[in-house]
Amino acid sequence: RKEVEQDPGPFNVPEGATVAFNCTYSNSASQSFFWYRQDCRKEPKLLMSVYSSGNEDGRFTAQLNRASQYISLLIRDSKLSDSATYLCVVIRNNDMRFGAGTRLTVKP
């Protein structure tokens, strides 16, 4: 079993839709969590950290469920510009693991 797993998608949604991705991790001692966004053929860029109590940044909401060992990213009112691959990151001590990414396509 991979340490960090994501549904690869693709998720194809219409503009304005709400979409959610999950990312599961295998090590219960994992400490820090992040979401990155990667556009096609570009470098990953930090989207947001994931806090224990959950956090929101505009249309984006990140949540952590330690009991079930997953983090989630919710995107409301999807825009065409949200089309990208979303990578989750899980950190334990100095060990940082990326998920393989979930691809999102937002269509007009």
Add this chain to the structure above:
Amino acid sequence: EAQVTQNPRYLITVTGKKLTVTCSQNMNHEYMSWYRQDPGLGLRQIYYSMNVEATDKGDVPEGYKVSRKEKRNFPLILESPSPNQTSLYFCASSLSSMTFGELFFGEGSRLTVL
């Protein structure tokens, strides 16, 4: 402009011909790291550096070397490249080892080894 700069961006080489991919950041970041990205496998860490003269192996260090003689530079060296090192490589930096989850990435270097 704050950035991480990698060179070359694209390279085709042959098996066994030593090459270096340079990485430089202008943000005075302490933490730097190298990743390779392959389809279906995601980003895997090759090496990282917490600060000058401090480097450690990541998940896939075999066939690679690094050095950190100056804070701003973190070159990746392939002493004898092989076809299985064909990949997309990213260098990244972070303010410190306390914040290394918040990475700034370079634009990537696409390497093909024939």
